[in-house]
Every structure is written in structure tokens, then in C-alpha cells.
Amino acid sequence: xxxxxxxxxxxxxxxxxxxxxxxxxxxxxxxxxxxxxxxxxxxxxxxxxxxxxxxxxxxxxxxxxxxxxxxxxxxxxxxxxxxxxxxxxxxxxxxxxxxxxxxxxxxxxxxxxxxxxxxxxxxxxxxxxxxxxxxxxxxxxxxxxxxxxxxxxxxxxxxxxxxxxxxxxxxxxxxxxxxxxxxxxxxxxxxxxxxxxxxxxxxxxxxxxxxxxxxxxxxxxxxxxxxxxxxxxxxxxxxx
Numbered sequence: 001x002x003x004x005x006x007x008x009x010x011x012x013x014x015x016x017x018x019x020x021x022x023x024x025x026x027x028x029x030x031x032x033x034x035x036x037x038x039x040x041x042x043x044x045x046x047x048x049x050x051x052x053x054x055x056x057x058x059x060x061x062x063x064x065x066x067x068x069x070x071x072x073x074x075x076x077x078x079x080x081x082x083x084x085x086x087x088x089x090x091x092x093x094x095x096x097x098x099x100x101x102x103x104x105x106x107x108x109x110x111x112x113x114x115x116x117x118x119x120x121x122x123x124x125x126x127x128x129x130x131x132x133x134x135x136x137x138x139x140x141x142x143x144x145x146x147x148x149x150x151x152x153x154x155x156x157x158x159x160x161x162x163x164x165x166x167x168x169x170x171x172x173x174x175x176x177x178x179x180x181x182x183x184x185x186x187x188x189x190x191x192x193x194x195x196x197x198x199x200x201x202x203x204x205x206x207x208x209x210x211x212x213x214x215x216x217x218x219x220x221x222x223x224x225x226x227x228x229x230x231x232x233x234x235x236x237x238x239x240x
Contacts, residue, residue, distance in 0.1 A: 007062035012054050012055075013053045016051060021078065022037050030059065032070070032072055033056070034056040034058075035053070035056075036087060054087060070112070134173035134177075136177070139177045142162065150186070150190050170182070186213075194209070194212045209221075
């Protein structure tokens with residue numbers, strides 16, 4: 001690990017993983033650990049195609065200069081735009097010597113600050129990337145793509161890339177435009193399509209489940225019952 005100063009260690013590794021990007025932290029009496037898994041398809045506004053594992057270790061005596069004790073928010077969570085920007089700067093820092101140490105330390109302090117429980121939501125609400133509205137044409141492209149590809153895996157990162165934006169920006173604009181989150185919109189349309197197929201074709205429940213994007217008939221049946229209040233068999237076409 002790289003010694004930033006006598007209190008802070010940093011390690012940045014390129015990785016290949018199927019994990020979802022996230023932040024987590026934990027601490028003991030001596031050290032606080034911050035860990036970030038950064039997935040290229042989800043983060044950095046597609047500016048970097050690599051995946052990273054960022055590890056930061058801070059000796060707890062580093063915080064003794066502050067009057068109040070520091071305790072990080074340890075619940076595993078997604079990485080907001082604000083934190084992504086700081087991590088991008090951290091990973092791609094080109095400074096050397098004392099300039100690098102000072103710059104990296106300042107970025108880590110911002111990351112530490114961001115670990116406080118209420119700050120991620122606050123920064124996302126005020127994030128300029130999230131608050132610039134997408135236009136109607138872009139959002140209609142997303143809606144049309146979803147309708148035409150209900151059988152596919154519809155990730156938010158892929159949808160954002162379709163119109164050249166980022167996830168935070170897309171999620172907020174889509175909710176404001178449709179009244180539904182992206183997940184809700186995809187789910188509703190999958191289930192409505194399934195209901196139509198059940199009532200108007202002789203296809204099996206298992207076949208329809210896969211046609212509308214579910215990986216198993218059991219997960220489809222549960223989602224269908226939660227939405228319509230009945231088992232999908234109640235809506236199957238009655239054979240003459």
C-alpha cells in the first residue's frame with residue numbers, strides 16, 4: 001500500500017468482477033477502513049473503462065486533532081456522483097512527491113466527510129449532474145427502448161449510455177417525467193405484457209415469464225401476484 005502520510009495508507013487495484021459497485025467501511029480500535037468497488041459500466045460517466053478496488057486505511061489517532069469523535073457510516077451503499085468524482089481524481093492523480101501526498105490527503109478527507117450518514121442524500125439532491133433536466137425526446141427514447149426490449153436485461157447503466165448521460169441524471173429525470181422509477185416502469189410493462197400474452201395466447205406461464213424478462217417462472221409468478229393480486233394461472237386463456 002502507498003503511504004500518504006504516517007496515518008493514511010492507500011491501495012488502488014484494477015480488478016475484474018461481477019459485483020455491483022459499492023462503498024463499505026468498518027473500523028476497530030486502531031484503524032478505520034474505507035473500501036470502494038468501482039464498476040466501469042456504472043461509474044465515472046463512462047470516462048474510464050476499467051474496474052477498480054480502492055482501499056483506504058486511516059489510523060484512528062489521525063482524528064484526535066478534532067474535538068468530536070469520528071465514526072464512519074458503515075452500511076454498504078452505492079457510490080453517489082459526488083464521491084465518484086473524488087475517486088476519479090484520486091485514481092488518476094498525476095502529481096508526485098509532496099504535491100501528490102497533499103492532494104491525495106485532501107481527497108481522502110472529502111471521502112471521509114462523505115461517509116457521514118446524511119451527506120450522500122444531501123449531495124445528490126444538490127448535484128448539478130442530477131438536476132439538469134433531460135429533454136422529452138431523450139426520455140421517450142428510453143421508454144421506447146424498454147417497451148421493445150422487455151425480454152432483455154435492462155440495466156440503468158446501459159439505458160443511460162443509450163442517450164449519452166449518467167445514471168443519477170437519468171433516474172431523476174425519468175421519475176419526474178413518468179411518475180415511476182425506472183425499475184417500476186420496467187416491472188409494470190413486463191407484467192402488463194405478460195397479462196396480455198396470458199389472456200390472448202396459448203403460451204405456457206414459463207415461456208411467457210422468459211419472454212418478458214424474468215429468469216424463472218417462480219419469480220415471475222410472485223411479481224405477478226404482488227401486482228395483480230392473483231396467480232398468473234387465473235389469467236391464462238381458456239382453451240375452447
